[in-house]
Amino acid sequence: xxxxxxxxxxxxxxKTATLLKALGHPARIAIVEYLLRVKTCIxxxxxxxxxxxxPTVSQHLKELKNAGIIKGNIEGNAICYCxxxxxxxYINSYFGNMLTEIYKKSTCx
Amino acid sequence: xxxxxxxxxxxxxxKTATLLKALGHPARIAIVEYLLRVKTCIxxxxxxxxxxxxPTVSQHLKELKNAGIIKGNIEGNAICYCxxxxxxxYINSYFGNMLTEIYKKSTCx
DNA sequence: TTGTTTCATTGCAATATTACGATAATAATT
DNA sequence: AATTATTATCGTAATATTGCAATGAAACAA
Numbered sequence: 001x002x003x004x005x006x007x008x009x010x011x012x013x014x015k016t017a018t019l020l021k022a023l024g025h026p027a028r029i030a031i032v033e034y035l036l037r038v039k040t041c042i043x044x045x046x047x048x049x050x051x052x053x054x055p056t057v058s059q060h061l062k063e064l065k066n067a068g069i070i071k072g073n074i075e076g077n078a079i080c081y082c083x084x085x086x087x088x089x090y091i092n093s094y095f096g097n098m099l100t101e102i103y104k105k106s107t108c109x
Numbered sequence: 110x111x112x113x114x115x116x117x118x119x120x121x122x123x124k125t126a127t128l129l130k131a132l133g134h135p136a137r138i139a140i141v142e143y144l145l146r147v148k149t150c151i152x153x154x155x156x157x158x159x160x161x162x163x164p165t166v167s168q169h170l171k172e173l174k175n176a177g178i179i180k181g182n183i184e185g186n187a188i189c190y191c192x193x194x195x196x197x198x199y200i201n202s203y204f205g206n207m208l209t210e211i212y213k214k215s216t217c218x
Numbered sequence: 219t220t221g222t223t224t225c226a227t228t229g230c231a232a233t234a235t236t237a238c239g240a241t242a243a244t245a246a247t248t
Numbered sequence: 249a250a251t252t253a254t255t256a257t258c259g260t261a262a263t264a265t266t267g268c269a270a271t272g273a274a275a276c277a278a
Binding site for chain 2: 235
């Protein structure tokens with residue numbers, strides 16, 4: 001098959017999985033960490049930062065954008081990418097809530 | 110190719126990506142949320158909870174275990190799975206730190 | 219207009235993932 | 249020993265992902 005059965009899971013489960021899947025690759029983690037490090041927005045110098053060819057970086061950026069992790073704004077002939085605060089807040093509160101739930105319960109096994 | 114160039118990224122970047130990749134599937138999110146919901150550890154009734162066949166669930170459990178998200182303890186002929194607190198704490202602090210960094214900086218674009 | 223810069227898209231090959239039926243393996247039960 | 253319960257593994261098919269060379273598109277500069 002190879003086809004995820006998304007229709008059997010809740011909207012939130014799919015949303016969470018989509019966001020985390022987008023971050024589930026070291027190159028995309030590196031891109032996000034780079035975007036976090038540079039104070040202002042950047043665009044194509046992500047290519048200079050990573051050991052990957054330009055089309056590969058472009059594809060990773062597309063996936064991050066589709067998932068909602070980053071935003072891209074056109075500025076002349078360059079494109080300015082930046083992190084989407086909302087998405088990261090969503091993930092952060094997801095794990096925050098999860099941990100408070102865990103701490104309420106006894107450890108098992 | 111289809112082969113991730115992990116050797117070009119840092120150990121932490123690879124670790125983070127591995128953890129998030131394991132959670133990047135709605136079935137595995139559902140498994141984790143189920144493990145969070147049931148007070149004590151469970152084993153094979155995850156199969157009854159999800160709309161997936163037993164081998165598929167077993168495979169997802171294996172991936173979660175390999176990534177370090179869950180632990181499995183043998184109890185007689187059953188296996189008791191439970192969440193690995195440490196892994197979730199790692200992820201939580203990763204995004205916590207990221208957000209505090211974001212809040213320090215001005216929004217772009 | 220011609221070139222330059224910047225980025226996306228196409229097309230392809232190699233590999234990974236997802237899902238399941240069938241089967242095996244292990245431990246308790248009868 | 250035979251049965252049952254529980255879970256893992258194997259094998260296979262369909263699809264997705266990763267990566268890059270080549271090419272295209274859009275904006276700017278000369």
